[in-house]
Amino acid sequence: MKTLIAITLAAVYGLITRLMFGFLDNSSQIMSVTFLFVVPLLIGFLTVLLIPTEKTTSGTAAFFKPWLTSLGLLFITLLLKVEGIICWVLLFPLFATVAGIGGLIAYHYKKSSADPAEGSDGPDWPKPNTLNVSLLFMLPVALGSLEGERAWTPEEITIQEQLTIDAPVAAVWQVLAKKHAVSQQSRPPLSSSLLGFPRHISTTLDTLAVGGKRISYYEKGLHFQEKIVRLEKERLLVFSVNTAPGQFPPTVMDEHVLIGGKHLDILDDTYQFQTLADGSTRVTLSSRFYINTPFNWYARIWANYLMSDILQGELYSVRARAMDAKRPVAFSPLHSASKRTETL
Structure with missing residues (x-):
């Protein structure tokens, strides 16, 4: 007692x-x-x-x-x-x-x-x-x-993940070129989601060109506005990321780990595409972000782990959508008859 x-x-x-x-x-x-x-x-x-x-x-x-x-x-x-x-x-x-x-x-x-x-x-x-x-x-x-803030030390970090997709680079490129894409993850739940980070739901893109705007939507009202700042067709795609924490609902994330807050912010995301000898595509996704704490040596461990997890989830989603687009549409007699009727 x-x-x-x-x-x-x-x-x-x-x-x-x-x-x-x-x-x-x-x-x-x-x-x-x-x-x-x-x-x-x-x-x-x-x-x-x-x-x-x-x-x-x-x-x-x-x-x-x-x-x-x-x-x-x-x-x-x-x-x-x-x-x-x-x-x-x-x-x-x-x-x-x-x-x-x-x-x-x-x-x-x-x-x-x-x-x-x-x-x-x-x-x-x-x-x-x-x-x-x-x-x-x-x-x-x-x-x-x-x-106060005297012990804070801003530090910029870049982390990258790679994934090989059994599809030609043109097909993978078209996945990112879609005006509206629903997230698909052919893998177990993300560790970041288990820790409370909202899941990715969908992405919209107005145009695939420099200056084009993309919005990534997550659960709980979280969303990120991105802009294409560099583009090389089927080779490179760079997005600058605008994270304005004031536009997020207060229940989305804890204020001390809020992306775009005082201690953590994402600067840009970069997709790189490489055609392999067997015709498949290697996609490299890197993210540049900064942390700002008095103990970056510890914050860096968790930031790398969580950001790596999020990048892997995005790559798996790209692969799942590319493989769906690659599959042939099943033949449907009813659908075919309907089309013939409309033609007549």
Whole structure:
């Protein structure tokens, strides 16, 4: 029971800190070193600090019990709609690991402070007074206000995927030239969709020429406006991507991973076509985008994974439509008789 109370109190502390950062989002950013390193460190420290000494007898327990606090915070913020599922999925491994480190620090400090005469199960950590608690609450917000956007580092990334399609390049090219195309994916559900990224529904194109406009529609009202900026028939097709997050419904994606937001934006997509010796076509789809966080080394891992998944889904859709166009239309006597009647 005492362990549960300790975990609950530490999770409540995390929630209050998150809400304080939300209210002060112009100066204390959620996507900051302070919130994603200092806050979980303090949550883990507070968890083990409040748990009775005899309930945490090893470093392993001290490391993983703060993970329970992090899970509790996850469920509370999802329930209150403070955070979105995709944001937590991306950040939880880092957040929980840092919380575990905070737990280890508290465990070793308690162990070194125990009275040797009373053994390893000596007295619990002294209960913090009101001043200590106040400082604990205010420290992350003060540091976050000082940090602001100073630690953000814009970084441009290009990722590409390839797929061989058993169809001539002219047929594949015509798939992208269609005025209206419904997405078809002859593959299992995308991992990005399982994480909450809306599925691609359809695409419209006004004209296949430089300056032509394409709109890609996704679930939940998400859509991207694209413009052809370079075209070499059956060889190269480049789209610039316009992502204006203000036009998206607020329920589409979490604000901290919103495409076109402060931390992530897609710049352009490039299709390249190569005819292989057997007559099939190799299609290379690359996407150039940027990330802007204080921990790009971590954000890059997830960005590469998700963007690669999205590009693969688009390539599979192109292949499915090209193979459908390649199949001969089944002969229908009724259809044929109808045509003859119309001719007469």
